[in-house]
Amino acid sequence: MSSMIALTFSGDILLDGLIQGLVYALVAFGLLLIYRATGVINFAQGQIGAFGGYVMAVLQIRYNVSYGLSLPLALICGVVLGVAAELVLRRLFTQPRLLLFVATLGLTQVVQLLQLRLPIPDEQATSVTFPVLIGGSWEIAGLTLTGPQLTVLLIVPVLMLFLGWLFHRSHFGMQVRATADNFPAARLAGIGVRSVSTKVWALGGLLASLSALLIAPLQGGSLASVQNALGPKLLLLSLIAAMVGRMKSFGWTLVGGLVAGVVDRMLVTWSLGGDLPKGANIATLFVILVVVLFTLGRSESMRDESWQLTSKVRSARVELTRHPLYRSLTLFGFLLLAAIALVVPSQVDKPSEMLKFAAVPVYLIIALSVTVVTGWGGQLSLGQFGFVALGSYLTIYYANSLPYLVALPIGIAWGVLAAVIVGIPALRVKGLYLAVVTLGFGLAIRSWFIVAERFAPGGGGSAQLNVDRVKGFRLLFWTVQGKDFDGIYYFCLFVAILAILVVWRIRRTGIGRSIIATRDNELTAAAYTVAPARAKLLAFAVSGGLAALAGGLLPLVARNAQFKVDGLLFDFDESLRIVAVAVVGGIGSITGAVLGTLLIIAVPMVFDGTKQVELFASGFGMLIVLLYFPSGLISIVHSVRDNLLSGIARRSGWKPPVRQEGVEVASLGSSSKPARVTNVPLRVNGLSVVLGGRVIVNDVTITVGVGEVVGLIGTNGAGKTTIVNALSGFLPSSGVIELFGKDVSSMSAHQRARLGQGRAFQNAKLFSSLTVRETLMVALESRQRSLLVPSLLALPPSPRAESRKRRESEEIITYLGLGRYADSLMGELSTGTRRIVELGSLIALDSTLMLLDEPTAGVAQRETEAFGPLIRMIQKDLGAAILIIEHDMPMVMAISDRIYCLEAGQVIAEGDPMSIRSNSAVIASYLGTDDRAIERSNTSER
Numbered sequence: 001m002s003s004m005i006a007l008t009f010s011g012d013i014l015l016d017g018l019i020q021g022l023v024y025a026l027v028a029f030g031l032l033l034i035y036r037a038t039g040v041i042n043f044a045q046g047q048i049g050a051f052g053g054y055v056m057a058v059l060q061i062r063y064n065v066s067y068g069l070s071l072p073l074a075l076i077c078g079v080v081l082g083v084a085a086e087l088v089l090r091r092l093f094t095q096p097r098l099l100l101f102v103a104t105l106g107l108t109q110v111v112q113l114l115q116l117r118l119p120i121p122d123e124q125a126t127s128v129t130f131p132v133l134i135g136g137s138w139e140i141a142g143l144t145l146t147g148p149q150l151t152v153l154l155i156v157p158v159l160m161l162f163l164g165w166l167f168h169r170s171h172f173g174m175q176v177r178a179t180a181d182n183f184p185a186a187r188l189a190g191i192g193v194r195s196v197s198t199k200v201w202a203l204g205g206l207l208a209s210l211s212a213l214l215i216a217p218l219q220g221g222s223l224a225s226v227q228n229a230l231g232p233k234l235l236l237l238s239l240i241a242a243m244v245g246r247m248k249s250f251g252w253t254l255v256g257g258l259v260a261g262v263v264d265r266m267l268v269t270w271s272l273g274g275d276l277p278k279g280a281n282i283a284t285l286f287v288i289l290v291v292v293l294f295t296l297g298r299s300e301s302m303r304d305e306s307w308q309l310t311s312k313v314r315s316a317r318v319e320l321t322r323h324p325l326y327r328s329l330t331l332f333g334f335l336l337l338a339a340i341a342l343v344v345p346s347q348v349d350k351p352s353e354m355l356k357f358a359a360v361p362v363y364l365i366i367a368l369s370v371t372v373v374t375g376w377g378g379q380l381s382l383g384q385f386g387f388v389a390l391g392s393y394l395t396i397y398y399a400n401s402l403p404y405l406v407a408l409p410i411g412i413a414w415g416v417l418a419a420v421i422v423g424i425p426a427l428r429v430k431g432l433y434l435a436v437v438t439l440g441f442g443l444a445i446r447s448w449f450i451v452a453e454r455f456a457p458g459g460g461g462s463a464q465l466n467v468d469r470v471k472g473f474r475l476l477f478w479t480v481q482g483k484d485f486d487g488i489y490y491f492c493l494f495v496a497i498l499a500i501l502v503v504w505r506i507r508r509t510g511i512g513r514s515i516i517a518t519r520d521n522e523l524t525a526a527a528y529t530v531a532p533a534r535a536k537l538l539a540f541a542v543s544g545g546l547a548a549l550a551g552g553l554l555p556l557v558a559r560n561a562q563f564k565v566d567g568l569l570f571d572f573d574e575s576l577r578i579v580a581v582a583v584v585g586g587i588g589s590i591t592g593a594v595l596g597t598l599l600i601i602a603v604p605m606v607f608d609g610t611k612q613v614e615l616f617a618s619g620f621g622m623l624i625v626l627l628y629f630p631s632g633l634i635s636i637v638h639s640v641r642d643n644l645l646s647g648i649a650r651r652s653g654w655k656p657p658v659r660q661e662g663v664e665v666a667s668l669g670s671s672s673k674p675a676r677v678t679n680v681p682l683r684v685n686g687l688s689v690v691l692g693g694r695v696i697v698n699d700v701t702i703t704v705g706v707g708e709v710v711g712l713i714g715t716n717g718a719g720k721t722t723i724v725n726a727l728s729g730f731l732p733s734s735g736v737i738e739l740f741g742k743d744v745s746s747m748s749a750h751q752r753a754r755l756g757q758g759r760a761f762q763n764a765k766l767f768s769s770l771t772v773r774e775t776l777m778v779a780l781e782s783r784q785r786s787l788l789v790p791s792l793l794a795l796p797p798s799p800r801a802e803s804r805k806r807r808e809s810e811e812i813i814t815y816l817g818l819g820r821y822a823d824s825l826m827g828e829l830s831t832g833t834r835r836i837v838e839l840g841s842l843i844a845l846d847s848t849l850m851l852l853d854e855p856t857a858g859v860a861q862r863e864t865e866a867f868g869p870l871i872r873m874i875q876k877d878l879g880a881a882i883l884i885i886e887h888d889m890p891m892v893m894a895i896s897d898r899i900y901c902l903e904a905g906q907v908i909a910e911g912d913p914m915s916i917r918s919n920s921a922v923i924a925s926y927l928g929t930d931d932r933a934i935e936r937s938n939t940s941e942r
Contacts, residue, residue, distance in 0.1 A: 011143045013269055014262060016218075019149045021241075021261020022156040023215045025254045027234060028241035029163055030207035035247055036167075036180045037200040038093065040100045041432050044085060044107035045208045046235050051115045052078040052209025053130070053216055058118050060131050067131055075209050081111060082205020086198050091627060093197075098380060101435070102583055103626050105382075105576050109619030112573075116612050130216045148217035155214065164250050176200060232443055232572035233282065237264060239436045240289050247432075260285065279448030286440035293429050293437065319656040320645045321823045329641055330591075334500075337594065341493055351483040356605055358489040358557040361496030362550045363601045367581045367593040368503050369546035374579070375588030376512065377539030378519035379426055380435040383442020384578055387544045389570040390445060391415045391551025393455040396463045396565070404467065405476070408552040412545050419544020426536045439572075446570050461567035465555040475556075488556045495553060499546060502792055503590055506542060509802055510777065510786025513770065515539045517778045520767040523730055526749035527759035528841060529782040538788060580618035584625045586632025588769075595633045679741035680705055681756075681849040681881040682727070686735035689719070689726050689905075696722045697733070697905040702883070704849065709875060709882040711892040711913075714902035715926055720885045721762060722905075724851050727883075728752065728759050739849065754782060758847025758880075762854045764834040768827030772818055772837050775826055776809040779844035783808075812840045831858035835867070839874060850875070852884040856891065864888055868895045889927070893917070901926060 027045060034042045056074035059065035065073075085107050092100050134147035167173040178186040179193050187193050215234070237260045244256025267281035320326055341361075348354050366388060373381050395404075395411035402410075418441075425437050451461045467473045473480055476494070478487030506512045517525040518535040526532055555563045577600065585596025600621060604613045629635050648654070682704040689697040697719045704710045712720050726733040729749035737745045739755050753759070767775050784805070790798035813822050816836055826834060835855055842850055855871065856864040868891040875882050886892040892899065893913045901909040901922045909919045916922055 010269075013265055015143055015145070016149070017262035017265030018258055019152050019261070020215070020218055020265060021258035022152055022160075022254075023211055023218070023257075024234065024237045024261050025241050025257025026156050026159065026207060026214075027211045027238040028245070028253045028257055029160065029250065030204040030211070031238060031242050032245065032247060032250070032253055033163070033167070033176075033200055033207075034204045035242075037176045038086075038197050039097060039180070040089065040093075040104065041435075042085070042107075042201075042204060043101070043104040043235065044111055045204065045238075046231065047108045047111040047115070048078055048081045048085070048205050049208035049210075049212035051081060051111050052205075053212035054115050054118050056213060057130060062119060067133065070131070071133075071213070074213065075206055078205040078207075078209025079202045080205070082201040082203070082208070083198055085205070086201035088623065088627070090194070090197070095630065097432075098378070099626060099630065101380060101432070102579060103623060105579055106583075106619050106622035106626065109573075109576060109580070109615045110623065113612055113615040113619055116615070132217045148214070152214050152218070155210075159210075160250070160254060167250065172196075172199070232439065233447075236282075236285065236289070236436070236440055236443055237261070239439070240285065240292065243289070243292050243433065243436065260288075263288070277448065278451050279444070279446075282440075282447040283444040283449075286444040289440045290425060290437060293425055293433050320642055320649070322656045323645050323649060323654065325645060325648060329645070333591075333637075334594075338497065345486045345489055351485050352559060354485040354489055355557050355559055357602075358485065358492045359554075360597060360602045360605070361492045362553045362557055363578070363581065364496050364593060364597040365499045365546055365550040365553070366578050367585070367597050368499055368590065369543040369550070370578055370582040371588060371590065371593045372503065372506070372515075372546065373539050373543035374582065375592075376507070376515045376519065377536060377543075379423075379438075379536070379539065380579075381438040381543070382435050382572075382575055382579070383422075383438040383440070383445070384543075384547055385570045385572075385575045386438075386442035386445035387415045387419055387547035388551035388554065389450050390418055391548030392554045392565045392569075393450055393463050393551075394548075395552035396465050396555055397455050400466050404465070404473070408549070411552045412548045415548020415551070416541045416545040419540040419547075420537050422544075423537050423540030426540065427533050442570075442572065442575055446567060446572070450567050450570065462564055463555075463566075464562060464564035467563055492553050492557065495549065499549065500590060500594075503542075503546075505794055506791060507590070509791040509798060510781050510805070511538060511788060511791045513774050513778050514781060514786070516770060517767045517775075520769055521765055523728075523749070524759075524761060524766055525778070526730075527728060527753050527761075528779045528845060529750050529753040530778065531748075531750045541788075542792075577614065577618045580622040584618075584621045584632060586634030589632065589634045591637065592632045592634040595637070599633070680738070681708075681740060682883060683738040683741075684727065684735065685738075687723065687726060687737065688734045689722050689731055690734075691722075691731070695905060697726065699735075700902075700905070700907055702900060702907070704881045704883050707875075707879060707881060708897045709872070709884065709895050711896035711899035712883060712885045712902065713887075713889075713892060713899060713916075713922075713926060718902040719905035720902055721853055723902075724759070724853050724883070724885060727851060728757070753845065756846065756848040758842040758845045758850045760835070760838045760842065760850065760852045760855055762857055762885075764831055764838050764855075764858070766826045766834055766838060766841075769825060771823050771825055772829070773806070773809050773813065773822045775837055776812050776840055776844050777805045779841040780805045780808055782845050809844070812843055815843075816840050832863040835859060836870075839870065842880075843874065843878065847878070848880050850880050850882045850884075852882060852886075854885050854887065856886065856888050864891060867891065871895060 027049070030045055031042060034040055034045075052074040055077045056070045059070035059073060060067065085104075088107070089100060089103055092103055132148050133151045137144055137146045138150075139145075165173075167176060175186070175191050175196050178189065178191055179196050183193060238257070240260050241253050241256035244259070245251070245253030264281050264285060267276060267284055270276040271278050271280050344357055345354060348357065366384060369387070370381065370384055373379050373384075391411045391414070394414045395407050398407035398410045422438060422441050426434050429437075450456055450463075456463045467480075475487055475491040478490050480487040514525065514530045514535045515538060517528070517530060518532045522532050525535065554569065555565050558564055581596035581600045582593060583596070584600055585594065586592025600614075600618050604617050607613065625632055680703065682702065684700065684702040687697060687700040687702070688695065700719075700723060702710070702712075702723075712723070714720055722731065725731045727737060729744075729747060729752045733745075735745070736743060739752060739757055742755065744752050744755065767778065770778065784797075784801050786798065786801065790796065810822075813819055816839070818833070818836065818840065821829060821833060821837075826837065829837070838855075852871070856867050859867065871882070871884075872895050874880075884892065884896070893916075896913055898910065898912055899916045900907050901916060901919070903921075903925045908921045908925060909916060911919070917927070
């Protein structure tokens with residue numbers, strides 16, 4: 001304990017930690033500047049800096065260029081790369097943030113490829129000392145101050161003060177802040193937003209290169225230390241600093257960098273001294289990161305819409321989905337690929353080559369795991385190989401005492417558990433913040449877990465599967481003996497096909513639909529009885545299980561045929577490459593995962609791909625696809641298939657079958673739901689809502705009786721939507737809210753929905769990447785919840801439940817006349833059609849209390865006039881009560897039994913439509929004196 005106390009208060013360690021913390025903060029400043037100006041988290045920041053550092057070393061070591069000349073040239077390289085990055089990403093600035101974020105990962109690999117092309121032999125990288133501005137060392141007050149440390153102390157604080165002045169006091173800083181706050185308004189104000197963006201990226205590149213030149217001498221002094229110093233660890237530490245500054249405060253970012261530097265330096269010292277396990281510094285920083293993010297809370301999360309998945313790609317044009325050959329072509333494509341895969345062993349001569357190709361289906365399984373968590377769940381994972389590592393090492397660990405085929409499921413179970421734990425922060429934060437959590441997890445596993453003596457004997461990070469290759473061992477239907485590795489290839493291929501079938505099955509069940517619905521629109525999903533927390537954790541669980549499964553297979557495909565794994569297999573670069581696989585193929589698509597694996601993994605193997613070939617395929621491949629085919633290669637395949645089907649349809653004279661409409665609504669209700677007409681559907685007493693210290697709703701009392709339609713009117717900003725959001729469980733409130741006689745004030749949104757409360761939203765956004773049928777089936781989850789294991793394995797009750805949901809959704813589609821749109825994506829439909837689908841969802845929910853928020857907003861006048869009778873018809877047939885917010889006075893007056901009028905968050909009047917029309921307070925506040933505001937010709941009466 002005394003040695004640890006001495007270490008804690010060691011002056012040299014504290015000084016070194018503070019100085020390194022200054023550099024971490026400087027890197028974080030560059031990240032923060034770019035984020036504030038463009039909303040982009042530049043994950044290529046470290047790699048841009050490393051390139052500048054290497055350029056300087058090349059100039060001095062190979063060409064004997066002086067420090068005074070090589071320094072500005074290296075900084076210029078950073079500026080040029082920063083500007084080039086901005087120009088490449090510029091065409092993506094209008095795309096979702098997730099797409100831009102992924103593009104910076106592609107830039108990271110492209111810059112790394114450029115760095116590998118620099119003329120420095122590998123042996124020189126470790127033997128040559130990195131150039132320094134100030135050499136030597138000095139003893140000051142018992143502390144040792146080196147030249148590189150003095151350089152940091154002289155440059156970084158001055159530079160930080162300048163950056164603070166530039167951002168907060170200068171005209172340029174004002175332009176940056178204006179662009180960050182409101183891009184369209186800044187452009188209208190005459191600010192050259194493109195020029196501002198370019199300048200900020202140039203400054204970011206300059207800071208990246210300068211950071212490399214400053215930190216490399218602090219990390220050992222060799223040329224190789226540049227790459228090590230600016231690797232994923234620096235990125236993690238800098239992001240922690242930026243998170244402490246909440247991505248906006250330079251002061252708190254500096255504090256975060258200093259604390260991260262000191263903590264990291266102390267923990268590294270303790271690890272080297274044997275007081276802590278190796279890698280404990282990264283594991284501790286990961287825990288600190290999670291604590292910081294939970295402290296930030298929901299309020300600091302990025303906007304939901306910014307982190308929605310990119311383009312919603314349809315499977316085919318709607319009419320073509322009904323063609324008899326539609327499914328046959330898809331099945332034929334998969335069978336063709338499977339047939340090609342089956343003949344690979346006959347074309348391979350060397351056993352080692354067989355193991356190399358056996359890795360392809362393993363990587364396909366990892367790509368499928370990214371498809372689930374990122375493509376469906378919308379949660380970008382930068383540490384996917386952390387789960388792969390868990391699966392590998394734990395499968396090997398248990399295989400030492402159990403048969404391999406028994407150890408493999410245990411490893412998968414650990415992967416599922418770890419993924420659920422890592423996914424818990426997704427319940428509170430999302431977007432960038434959650435991506436950083438997965439990055440920290442991956443680094444913690446790489447630096448700490450896989451070097452533990454228990455899992456890697458000797459502590460070197462290697463573990464070997466205990467199998468006897470001489471006597472042979474069996475993998476299901478195949479035997480592996482001697483140098484015959486065909487069985488390993490076929491086993492991995494078989495498991496990959498099973499994984500494809502499992503993921504395909506999940507996507508077609510309520511589990512997959514709920515995950516995607518939560519990603520697209522969490523609030524609406526909760527209003528449709530889907531528990532967002534459950535959906536998010538299920539996405540992580542399935543993803544972690546798939547990744548761990550792939551990890552359990554990795555020892556079998558080791559190139560040296562020793563059935564072992566080591567830490568090099570689980571580098572951060574591999575996590576980036578697997579993201580590239582999913583993005584290039586078409587993230588969110590199973591077929592896309594297959595295509596991406598073939599292009600990024602298999603093709604380089606065919607050509608004996610080096611590291612440079614791999615980086616070219618993944619880096620350039622990712623950028624090209626994102627720039628020109630944002631939906632991935634799958635969009636090209638779908639286009640070819642659509643054209644082929646269209647040609648066949650024209651030549652054969654095929655026409656889509658005509659659907660018949662018209663069903664009695666009584667047949668659409670669920671008889672399993674208990675009748676709730678005996679209790680008052682909604683009773684609200686003393687409801688108040690305070691947001692940001694401002695009272696939005698004050699002491700509101702509302703009652704909606706059995707079978708009533710109650711209108712809620714008032715000016716914009718009166719608090720109508722706030723009330724409905726509070727009733728729905730989306731906003732914290734005080735007062736008493738009762739649904740059907742039960743106090744639900746403390747219940748979550750999905751729990752209230754399960755009591756029979758239905759909600760229609762003002763924007764009718766619904767789930768843009770689900771079809772009309774799938775949207776209704778999400779709502780039908782309220783009648784029977786999908787269970788994970790039965791859904792995974794097609795076990796009862798899943799098949800029958802899915803069949804029933806499909807049948808009931810078809811009935812609703814027919815009843816509402818939505819047949820022609822059944823297979824259309826919601827994002828492709830008009831507002832009016834989406835609102836009809838929303839009403840259909842309320843039918844599917846068996847809602848006995850409907851909360852309708854401006855159901856005619858954005859709808860043409862003719863459609864508005866038809867909505868009133870439609871709402872009344874559904875309400876009467878289902879026996880539901882309705883609370884409706886509406887600005888269309890003719891409609892709300894025509895369908896309402898009673899009306900409440902709000903002003904400034906308070907009820908100013910309540911009564912039947914006739915009394916409200918003549919109420920002086922309502923006239924003065926809202927209606928005015930012109931009768932034309934509340935009358936319209938041809939409006940249907942109640």
